[in-house]
Amino acid sequence: MTLEVQGRRVREASRVVAGASSGVRADALRLAADLLVADMPALMAVNADDVGEARAGGVAGAALDRLALSPARITQMAEGLRSVAALPDPVGEVVDGWVRPNGLRVERVRVPLGVVGVIYENRPNVTSDAAGLCLKAGNAAFLRGSASAQRSNDAVVALLRRALAKVGLPEDAVALVEDSSHDAAVEFMRLRGIVDCLIPRGGKALIASLLEHATVPYVLDGDGNCHVYVDRAADLDMAEAIVVNAKMQRPGVCNAAETLLVHSEVAAAFLPRLEEALAGVELVADGRAREWLPSAAPATDEDFATEFLDLKLAVGVVDDLDAAVAHITRFGSGHSEAIVTEDLAAADRFAREVDAAAVVVNASTRFVDGGELGLGAEVGISTQKLHARGPMGPRELTCTKWIVRGEGHVRQ
C-alpha cells in the first residue's frame, strides 16, 4: 500500500471520527487501555525483539532505554489513555458568538483538525499517547515512528485499532506508516490534502528536513534553550532550589534549564554556593562568573546557544534586567524562561518583555508541561507562534469553524 493510498484511508476514517460522539471516542481509549494491560506479555515480547536488534546494532544507554517497554511503562501508557479519555472534550465548544446589527447570527465552534500526522523517534509510548490525544480531539492519527521501534509501534497500533473496531469506529483512524526510510518521511511531509497538521517530535535534522520539504501545515516542537535569571532582588535560597530543580530534576528534556544568568549585585553571594548545590553538573561560565566559580571552564557563545540536554550548565553574570532580557532574546529558543525575584516590577517587566512560549516567575522551568499546567496531557510543546504556543493539549489539536445563520440575508 502506498503512503498516499494509506493516507486516503486515514482521511476517510477521520471524517467518521469527527462525527462520532465524545462518548464513543472515550470508550475507544478506555478499551485500548484495557487491551494494553491484557496484552502486556505479547507486547513485551515484541518490544524485546526491537530492543535486541537495536542493541546488536550498537544502540546503548539512554537511546536504548527510551526504546524499552516495561510492565510499569505499559501500565503508564494505559493510565495515560484513561486520563485523556476523562478530560473535557474540546469538540463542539462554542468559542465565541454574537448577533450582527442586521440579525445575522455568528458563532465560532471548535471542530477537529482532521488528520494529524506525528513523526517521532524511538519511544513506543508516544504511539499510544499521541493517538489518544488525536482521537480525544476527534482526529485521525497518522503516525510515523522510527525503524528501531517498528515492531513495538505496530503492536501498539494494532491494539488501538482493535479498540476502535470494537466501538464501531473505523480502524484506519489510527495508522502507522510502514516504510520508515528518510524518503518516506519526506513524502509524508508532502501529503498536502491528506495531512491537516503535522507534529514533528525529533531533533534538529528532522526540523531542518521539515522546513525544507514540508508542504503540509505543521506545528514545530523545537528546542528548549531555557534560562533561569536570578535577579538582584531574589530570595537566594529559593533561587538555589529552582536552579537545582530546573537543571537536575530531569536534564534530558526540553524544559530543563541550560543557562543561568545572575545579577551582578548578587553574584558574590549566590555563585559560590552553586558548586556544591550543583555537584555533578559540568559548569561553563563567562569571565565574570568564573571569579566565583573557579573550577568552571570558560563559556563560549556557542555554549550559551546550546541545548545541552545533559548535566551541563552555562553561567553568566549580567548587570541588570535589561541585560538578562537581551541575553535571552539573543540566545533563547522561545521555550521557557524563568526569573527569580521578590521585586514585583522586575517580575512584571520580565514577563512582559521576554518573548517565549512560557515565562515563569519564582518557579522551575520544569513546570512548562501539559500535565503540570493543567491541560491533562500534551502531544508536544510548540515553540512557534502560530496556532499553538507552549504545551499542546486536546484543544490545540482542534481548529474552529464559523457558523453563520440568517433568514435570507443578502449583502447590499
Place this chain on the structure above:
Amino acid sequence: MTLEVQGRRVREASRVVAGASSGVRADALRLAADLLVADMPALMAVNADDVGEARAGGVAGAALDRLALSPARITQMAEGLRSVAALPDPVGEVVDGWVRPNGLRVERVRVPLGVVGVIYENRPNVTSDAAGLCLKAGNAAFLRGSASAQRSNDAVVALLRRALAKVGLPEDAVALVEDSSHDAAVEFMRLRGIVDCLIPRGGKALIASLLEHATVPYVLDGDGNCHVYVDRAADLDMAEAIVVNAKMQRPGVCNAAETLLVHSEVAAAFLPRLEEALAGVELVADGRAREWLPSAAPATDEDFATEFLDLKLAVGVVDDLDAAVAHITRFGSGHSEAIVTEDLAAADRFAREVDAAAVVVNASTRFVDGGELGLGAEVGISTQKLHARGPMGPRELTCTKWIVRGEGHVRQ
C-alpha cells in the same frame, strides 16, 4: 540594503511596537489617516505614474482598476485606518487562566506575533490596510507589494512611517521590500528568525511558490470555490435571492459562489427561474440540470473544481443532502459553503458535516468577510486549519504567551 538587513531593522522595531501602549499605536493609525487625506494630490500623482507605466506595458481592465487610486479610494484607506484604530486592542487580553492544585498560578495572555510579512498584488490600498491591522495588534508590518505598484506603495509606506515617527515609534515598524523580483519574494519566504508570520495574498503561482520555498510560518489565504446548496425544503424565493447575491453582487472575490447545487425534488421548480434571475451569468450545468437549463453548456469536473471569479456559475443536481456534502467535500476549497433550507435537521447536519472555514445557513456566502462578521476589518481569509480559519482580524494577528507564577515551586 539587503533584505536580511532590512528585516533585522523591522524585527528590532517590532520589539518596541510590542511594548507600546494601545493608545500610542492607535494614535499612529489616526495620524496616518490624516496624512493620507492631506497628501492626497501627491499620492494621486505618484499613482498616476504607476498606472501609466502599467497601461503602457499592456495592463488593462480589472487589473488596471485594482492598481488605480482615486480620491474616494484614498478616503476609504484613511477611514479604514481610523476604524481599525477604534477596534478593541487584542494585546494583553487574558485568554484563560487558573490555579493549579499546588498553588501555581497559570494564565495565557495575548501578545503580538512580532513581524508579520504580507505579500500582495497590485492594490496599493492593501498597503495601509495590512499595515494598520498589524500595528493594531502590536506587530511590525514587513510588506512586499508588486512591481507595478511600487511607487504608490512607497508613498503610502512613507506616510505611515511619518506617522510612526510623530508618535515616537520606530519608522521601521512598517517597511516595504524594495526589490520586487521573484527571487526576492523567495528570499522573503525564507527569512526564518525574522518573519514570525507570512500572509500571502495572491494567486495560485504565489501559493505554489510558498509551499515549495517557505521556511517561515505562514497562514494561507487560499481559493474560494464556494457552493450554494438549495435543499428540498428551501424557500425558493429566498434561494433565488441568495444565489443571485452570492454570484453577482461582486463576482471577482473569494467569497462569491462558483457552484450551485440543487436538490432533485426542487430542480424543476427552481432551475427554470434562474435563466432570467442570473441574466448575464454564463451557466455550465451537469446533465440533469441541463434538462431545466437548456441554454447552459455541459459542466465538466474541471468546471466544478474552478474558482471562476467571474460571471460564470456551475450548476449541478443532487439527490439529497449527503450527495451535496459529498460534492462539496470533493470539489470545495474549504472557504464558505451555504445551504438554503427551512428544515432544521438539514441545516444542522450541513453545518456539522461540511468541512470549511465558514458554513452559512440561509444567507449569502458574501457575508464571510471580517467586516461583515464583526471583526472590524481583516488582513485576509484563511483557508487553512492551523492558527486562524476564516477572516483574520486583529486578534488573529496575535499569539499567546503562558505566564506561570509560583512562590519557589520546584517539580517533584
